[in-house]
Amino acid sequence: MNNEAIEEDETRVSDCAGRVVLIQDCVETSGAFLLHHLMKRKLSRESSEIVVFVAFAHPFYHYDRILKKLGCNLVTLSQKGRFIFFDMRKLDCLDEVGGGRTKSGLVELFHKIHKAAEVIASPETKICITIMIDDLSLVEVAAQGSSSYVIDFLRYCRTLTTEVGCTLILLNHEDIYSNSEESTLNLELEYLADIVMKAKPLATGLAADVxxxxxxxxxxxxxxxxKIKKRIQNFQFKVKENSVEYFYSGSRT
Amino acid sequence: MATARSKTTSFSRNLTSAGAVSHIPGIKHGPNGTIFSPPESQTLTVKILGGGFPLGSLVMIMEDAEAPHHLLLLRTFMSQGLVHEQPLLYASPSRDPRAFLGTLPSPVLSKEEKTLKNEQEQTQGESIAVNLICGSPWRGICSVQSLLNALALLILQALLLFVIHVLDFWKRFQDEDKEMSKLLTGYQDMVGLLHVHKVAQINTQVPVILEASTFSIKLQRRRSLVLERLNQAPVDGSSGTSYNTSTSCSGSSKASPLDF
Structure with missing residues (x-):
């Protein structure tokens, strides 16, 4: 039914090699389930893609438990080399060097990602690589509020989409700024992204089944x-432990 | 043979780590491999937040500048740690933090229990209560982030001796209002309102839908803190209505129905 039609659309979304996908969420509604969903698809048995996961928000065991319920064993996959996990929760990007600030942390992180991507993407083996960053707002925290460093970092990461055909999937929060002037990062991200997914709570408030x-x-x-065209779709969802139900508004009683 | 086979099954449980944790007082296992620190009073965390504070999490109490009732919640959280004989670290920008510690509530005990308790030494506590004042907001977020990482690390390496902070709380005190007193029964006894803004999703992607997110705070005989559900649970389309299921989460005599 609806779920199948939406799943099909989602498949198209997830077949997005060389694209930048942005997931935006808010405090009331977490968009992390989309990250898990896309991760599961990329790591499924049918595909041979490799996921490079840069974690700023949660440790490995958090994702391991969630993905296990979705049918993916991250421990086995990382042993096979299909899942590369960078735990960046302790990253502090800014070092004081002679009174001036350097952004060595993010540069180092980019080099790590670049190196991993280059090793995997040899010309004879056409393997798709997906780079996922689980919380861009925490990258900004690590850079101590310097959104220009974060934007620079993302531009560098974006070059990998053309250089080695990577897909870049980013999660960010929409409601972390008290005024619109400060949300330069979000606006920049929307320009960078090819696909933007926004998770929001229902206007009518919290519900147990939606x-x-x-x-x-x-x-x-x-x-x-x-023809290439802009396309916007709206639907509602219910997150479960081992799946997510998607349906069009009003199609459920 | 049989034991070797049972070890390789995907359903086998890692009993070594579970066993190491189970002997710590005031710790219990929750869903999704989380470990909780349930409070002495079962009111807040067990019935409202669904099990207690997961170890390694961060609870934020957002105060109302005009009312001191956030301290009431802070005292309750801190005393819960003390009751379980877990170490407690309290950091505060105030000049005399000891004065605040002197106001911590003690558990409600019967007369016999009281005499027993008096013979014992003052127990140690469990949680970290920090009153943060930071010059730059980014510095503040960074320090909270480092604290969280430290907590997560201690969970893995120090066998979960530190408390979890769990949620974001948002508390609001409302001035006495005649219209409100008509709407809410027991309004005179209420000292404020508690709004649960966010509940952590640890090791799961399913959001926690609380039965209610707004509670009234009452102090009974100036001794015990009572929380009562104020709003109704969200209606679940698949399981019928949630009306007429309103019960007091504190176990006190009556809930506060809205008169409309």
Whole structure:
């Protein structure tokens, strides 16, 4: 039913090699389930993709437990080399060098990601790589509020999408700024992204059977005539331990 | 043979780490491999927050500048740690933090229990209560982040001796209002309102839908803190209505129904 149709759309979203996918959420509705969903798809048995996961928010065992319920064993996959996990929770980017600040932390992190991507993406083996960053707001915290460093870092990461055909999936929070002037990072991100997914709570408040609504904006969707078009879809969701139910608004009683 | 096989099954439980934790007083296992520190009074965390504070988490109490009732919650959390004989670290910008510690509540005990308790030494505590004042907001977030990482590390390496901070609380005190007193029964006894803003999702992707997010705070005979559910649970379409299920989460005599 609806769920299948939406799943199909989602498949198209997840077949997004070389693209930048941005997930935006808020305190009331976490968008982390989308990250888990995409991770599960990338790591499924049918695909041979490799996921490079840069964790700023949660430790490995958090994702391991969640993905186990979704049918992926991250320990086995990381032993096979299909899942590379960088725990960046203690990253402090800014070092004081002779009174001037350097951004060595983020540069080092980019080199790590670049190196991992280059080793995997040899020209003879056409393996798709997905780079996931689980909380961009914490990258900004690590850079002590310097959003320009974060934007620089993301631009560098974006070059990997063309250089080695990586997919970049980013999670950020929409409601962390008290005024619009400070949200330069979010605006920049929306420009960088090819696909933007926004998770929001229902306007009517908290409900036990609908956890929120999702807006997917695909800037480069190809329609039936083969033309590139912007496409926006809205649906609601209910998150479960081993799956997520998607349905169109009003289709559930 | 049989034991070797049972070890390789995917359902086998890691009993070594579980066993190491189970002997710590005031610690119990929750869903999704989380470990909770349930409070002495079962009111807040067990019935409202669903089990207690998960170890390694961060609880934020957002105060109302005009009312001192956030200290009431802080005292209750701190005393819960003390009751379980877990170490307690209290950091505060105030000049005389000892004065605050002197106001911590003690558990409600019967007369016999009281005499027993008096014979014992003052117990140690468990949690970290920090009153943060930071010059720059980014510095503040960084220090909270480092604290969280330290907590997570201690959970893994120091066998969960530190308390978990769990949630974000947002507390608001409302001035006496005649209209409100008509709407809410027992309004005279209420000292404020508690709003649970966010509940942590640890080791799970399913959001926690609380039965209610707004509670009234009452002090009974100036001794015990009582929380009562104020709003109704969200209606679950699949399981019918949630009306008429309102019970007091504190176990006190009556809930506070809204008269409309």
């Amino acid at each position: 956890h929120g609504q999702l807006t997917v904006l695909n800037k480069r969707s190809i329609n039936e005539h083969g």
